[in-house]
Structures are given as C-alpha cells and as structure tokens.
Amino acid sequence: xxxGALKEMPRFFGANRELFGLFHPGAPDAxxxxxxxxxxxxxxxxxxxxxxxxxxxxxxxxxPALRFDYYGSGDSAGDSAGLDWNRCVDDAMEAANExxxxxxxxxxxxxxxxxxxxxxxxxxxxxxxxxxxxxDPVLEGGSHVARLDALQEALRTDSSRFMASRxxxxxxxxxxxxxxxDRLRRQLLELYVEPPAVPLLVVDTQPDRVxxxxxxxxxxxxxxxxxxxxxxxDELERMEVAILSQxxxxxxxxxxxxxxxx
Amino acid sequence: xxxxxxxxxxxxxxxxxxxxxxxxxxxxxxxxxLNAGLVHHVGxxxxxxxxxxxxxxxxxxxLRFDLSTIGDSGSSGESQTRHQQICxxxxxxxxxxxxxxxxxxxVLVGLCSGAQNAHVVACTDPxxxxxxxxxxxxxxxxxxxxxxxxxxxxxxxxxxxxLTRRRAAKGVPxxxxxxxxxxxxxxxxxxxxxxxxxxxRGMRLCLIYSGGISNFFNHPRQFRECxxxxxxxxxxxTFFVRESDHTYVLTPDRQRLIERIGQWLSLNFPVxxxxxxx
Numbered sequence: 409x410x411x412g413a414l415k416e417m418p419r420f421f422g423a424n425r426e427l428f429g430l431f432h433p434g435a436p437d438a439x440x441x442x443x444x445x446x447x448x449x450x451x452x453x454x455x456x457x458x459x460x461x462x463x464x465x466x467x468x469x470x471x472p473a474l475r476f477d478y479y480g481s482g483d484s485a486g487d488s489a490g491l492d493w494n495r496c497v498d499d500a501m502e503a504a505n506e507x508x509x510x511x512x513x514x515x516x517x518x519x520x521x522x523x524x525x526x527x528x529x530x531x532x533x534x535x536x537x538x539x540x541x542x543x544d545p546v547l548e549g550g551s552h553v554a555r556l557d558a559l560q561e562a563l564r565t566d567s568s569r570f571m572a573s574r575x576x577x578x579x580x581x582x583x584x585x586x587x588x589x590d591r592l593r594r595q596l597l598e599l600y601v602e603p604p605a606v607p608l609l610v611v612d613t614q615p616d617r618v619x620x621x622x623x624x625x626x627x628x629x630x631x632x633x634x635x636x637x638x639x640x641x642d643e644l645e646r647m648e649v650a651i652l653s654q655x656x657x658x659x660x661x662x663x664x665x666x667x668x669x670x
Numbered sequence: 671x672x673x674x675x676x677x678x679x680x681x682x683x684x685x686x687x688x689x690x691x692x693x694x695x696x697x698x699x700x701x702x703x704l705n706a707g708l709v710h711h712v713g714x715x716x717x718x719x720x721x722x723x724x725x726x727x728x729x730x731x732x733l734r735f736d737l738s739t740i741g742d743s744g745s746s747g748e749s750q751t752r753h754q755q756i757c758x759x760x761x762x763x764x765x766x767x768x769x770x771x772x773x774x775x776x777v778l779v780g781l782c783s784g785a786q787n788a789h790v791v792a793c794t795d796p797x798x799x800x801x802x803x804x805x806x807x808x809x810x811x812x813x814x815x816x817x818x819x820x821x822x823x824x825x826x827x828x829x830x831x832x833l834t835r836r837r838a839a840k841g842v843p844x845x846x847x848x849x850x851x852x853x854x855x856x857x858x859x860x861x862x863x864x865x866x867x868x869x870x871r872g873m874r875l876c877l878i879y880s881g882g883i884s885n886f887f888n889h890p891r892q893f894r895e896c897x898x899x900x901x902x903x904x905x906x907x908t909f910f911v912r913e914s915d916h917t918y919v920l921t922p923d924r925q926r927l928i929e930r931i932g933q934w935l936s937l938n939f940p941v942x943x944x945x946x947x948x
Contacts, residue, residue: 415744419675453709453710453712456710456741457708481716482716485673569916569919570915572913578922581921582920582921585716585917
C-alpha cells in the first residue's frame with residue numbers, strides 16, 4: 409500500500425506542548441507504528457535527512473511513523489544545556505503514546521541511532537515497545553564521552569575552521585556545537601545499557617568493528633546485521649556532513665516487514 | 671511569544687516553526703530565517719532556534735522554515751528555476767507571518783547559501799525592509815591576496831610544509847576536508863549593484879562575515895573592496911568576526927552573534943506594535 413501522498417504533519421505535543429514532532433500517517437490497519445528516536449547533539453542534525461527518508465519509506469509501506477525532538481534539542485522547547493538523559497527517556501515514552509494516539513496503532517517499534525538507540529532501549533519497558541532497531545547503539549557511556557571530549561579538543565586547534573586556535577575556556581562545557589551540563593556528562597559517564605526485554609536488532613556500521621562482539625552487551629537473543637559501509641560518526645572533518653545510508657534504510661524497513669509478517 | 675509549527679505554502683509543501691506574539695498583538699516587523707546550506711530549519715548547531723527565540727524575547731515575530739526540498743519541506747510540484755522557487759517560498763513564508771502576526775515588512779536572515787538566497791529575494795521583493803547576510807557573497811580582492819599570500823611568502827618553511835601537505839592529500843582519496851563554504855559565480859559588479867539598489871530602496875543591511883571563510887575574506891576592509899562605497903552608507907552595517915568559524919560551532923561565539931543581530935534589529939527596526947487586533 410502506498411500512502412506517500414499523505415503529508416507529514418508538524419506539531420507540538422506533550423505536557424505544555426514542549427515537544428516537537430512530525431507524524432507520518434500510515435494505514436489504519438498497520439501491523440505496527442514506528443517511533444524514530446533521534447540521537448543527541450550534532451549526530452541528530454547529521455541524521456535528520458536519513459530519519460526523514462526512513463519515515464517516508466515506512467509511511468509508503470503503510471506504517472505510521474513519528475519523528476520527534478527531545479526537550480532541549482531540535483525544535484522542542486528548552487535550551488541545549490537543559491538536555492537531560494532522564495528527560496530524554498521520559499520524552500521517548502511520551503512520544504510513543506503520542507504515536508499510538510495519532511495512528512490508532514497500539515503496537516510500537518522503536519528505531520534509534522547511537523544515543524537515540526540507547527534511549528529507546530532504556531525506555532523499552534515503560535514505553536511498551538514491541539521491538540527495537542538499534543543503529544550503532546552506545547551501550548557504555550564512558551568511552552562515548554571520551555570520544556566527544558577528544559573531538560572537542562581537536563576542534564579547538566582545527567586550522568581549517570579557525571584562523572587561530574581557540575582557548576580551553578572557549579570550548580569548555582560543549583560537545584561539537586552544543587552546550588552541555590555537568591549533569592548530562594555525569595549521566596552519560598554512568599551509562600550502561602542493559603539488553604532490553606523485547607526483540608532487538610542491532611544494525612552495525614561502526615568503523616571499529618574489528619573484534620567487537622555485540623553478544624556480550626546486547627545478549628544472545630539480539631539479532632545483529634553488519635553492513636559493509638562504515639558510518640563516519642566521529643570524524644572531525646565530516647562533522648557537518650549529513651549521514652545518509654540507503655543500506656541502513658533498507659535493513660530497517662526490511663526487518664520491520666519481516667517482523668510484521670512473522 | 672509562543673511557538674507554533676506550520677505546514678504552509680502554495681502547495682502546502684513547506685514546514686516551519688513560527689514564534690508568535692499573543693493573540694491580538696500585532697507587530698510590524700517579522701524576521702524570516704532561511705536554510706544555511708542543506709541544514710534543516712533548526713540551523714547549524716541549533717543556531718536558528720536560539721536566534722529566533724532571542725528575537726522573540728525582544729518582541730519580533732519570527733519564522734524558521736525549510737525551502738522546497740530541503741529539511742522537512744517537500745516539492746511544490748511546479749516547474750520553476752531555483753531562483754523562482756526561492757522567491758515563491760519566501761513569499762509564502764512572509765504571507766504566513768503577515769497572517770499570523772500582522773507583519774507588513776520583513777527582515778531576512780541567512781548564513782552562507784541562506785545569505786545568497788536572501789539576497790535574491792531582497793533584490794526584488796518590496797516587503798523586504800532589511801537583511802542580515804552572514805558569510806554571503808565574497809570575492810578575492812587584490813587586498814585579500816596581499817593579506818593572504820604575503821605573510822606566507824615571508825615564511826618559506828611554512829609555505830613548503832603547506833605545499834607538501836597539499837600534494838600528499840591529493841594522492842589520498844577522501845583525505846581533503848569537505849568544503850563548508852563556496853562562492854556561487856554571481857559577478858561582483860552585479861552583487862555590488864544589487865546592494866546599491868537595496869540601499870536606494872531604503873533597505874537596512876547587516877553583513878556579518880566570519881574568520882571561517884578566510885580563504886575568501888580576511889579583513890573588514892574587504893567589504894568595501896568587494897562592494898564599493900555603498901558599504902559606507904549609514905544603512906549598511908558590517909562586522910568581520912575574525913575569531914569565529916563559518917557556522918559558529920562554539921557557544922560563546924554563537925551567543926555574541928545572536929546579541930549582535932538583536933542589537934542591530936533593535937536599532938534599525940524598533941519594535942512597533944501595530945495596535946490593531948486580529
């Protein structure tokens with residue numbers, strides 16, 4: 409079924425209408441709806457196009473989808489420095505319910521990239537997700553924080569960006585363009601994502617896949633799909649280049665089709 | 671002010687978020703932000719969100735939106751040149767703010783290609799009363815070349831290192847950095863005449879150029895070198911922010927930029943309540 413002609417509708421929702429979302433209508437008898445949980449920071453801006461393409465691909469198959477921004481990110485209310493891990497998890501639950509209300513479909517599957525996947529996994533039980541598709545999820549926050557810190561330090565002396573190196577004070581309290589609070593830093597440092605109690609598909613496109621075993625972290629029940637093309641998440645020179653990947657979109661839509669017919 | 675999300679436009683194909691005054695309050699000047707390159711309407715590092723909210727606090731209705739086929743906006747389905755499409759999209763955006771907030775004149779704000787698109791509209795649309803061009807058109811003048819190359823020639827070792835690096839990078843696929851700024855081939859004489867025409871029409875212009883485009887622009891004097899005497903007219907304000915990069919990745923730089931634009935707007939377009947109710 410094709411519902412491509414139906415246009416996605418932007419709206420604010422949630423308590424005090426603080427969250428921004430775009431609902432992509434599907435078929436009323438769809439087997440499930442899909443909540444697209446965005447990653448955080450610059451990853452979110454880089455993935456915006458891919459998320460839209462994925463939502464449109466799902467809607468074209470009759471699957472309703474909701475894209476949204478957490479409080480303190482994108483078009484949602486709040487400053488970037490107000491971004492809070494627990495609030496992001498709550499917002500994912502709120503967005504899942506919003507998707508159910510709008511689509512009339514109770515069974516919701518979540519998709520997320522990087523920290524968006526981590527949020528989806530953390531919210532899984534309370535948001536009543538029927539399944540999760542996690543693209544390069546961040547399962548342990550400490551090394552992620554170290555990567556972001558290293559990128560921020562490299563940014564300080566990036567001669568292709570600045571005419572002269574910046575001071576440590578200039579770059580403090582930020583990760584790649586976004587102010588961050590000490591609270592968020594602590595929350596991510598303490599982050600260890602446990603395997604969810606619902607079916608999980610991991611889409612692996614990380615460049616450092618050598619010798620990594622997802623089984624240790626996502627459990628024996630999870631499915632893992634490894635794609636050939638690596639995603640350049642943490643390359644300073646590509647920090648403002650959109651992340652686009654038809655293989656990821658195909659892997660996700662293909663998996664969701666299988667799940668629907670299982 | 672409060673924010674509302676809209677799908678709007680002649681083909682209902684555009685998506686944007688407006689910052690609007692309370693019902694019944696109507697403000698003369700509305701501010702419209704255009705996409706910076708292909709970044710969707712939140713702007714690079716959320717610049718457009720932070721800027722529009724700061725301007726809302728000052729009393730200006732705002733709209734950040736996506737042009738046709740960029741970000742969350744779709745295609746209008748019309749057969750138009752890109753310039754025609756941009757003019758029609760911005761016209762739709764101004765109509766929305768006119769309807770929702772009672773605005774009758776507009777200030778366009780654009781960074782990089784957004785500045786060039788704002789320039790296209792500002793040339794022809796009489797409702798555009800002002801514009802903020804950030805890292806818009808720039809040309810390598812003689813002065814630029816002297817300032818750019820002379821210090822390098824004085825340091826032969828540094829020059830040699832640079833040439834060696836460039837030669838090495840040429841041999842490695844993907845090794846060269848992705849360009850974030852490039853100048854479209856609109857002739858300098860045309861752009862200069864455009865600016866003159868805008869000022870003659872009574873428009874107020876603010877040009878803010880950053881150190882992030884130092885391969886094209888490297889000194890405050892270059893505004894006049896590029897665009898002539900019109901840059902000295904009282905209707906034109908220029909800033910060269912040497913320390914900043916092209917997309918204001920650092921929050922202190924972004925904050926200063928937002929304050930600068932707010933001050934320029936307050937000076938040139940003081941908030942005027944229209945007085946009527948909708």
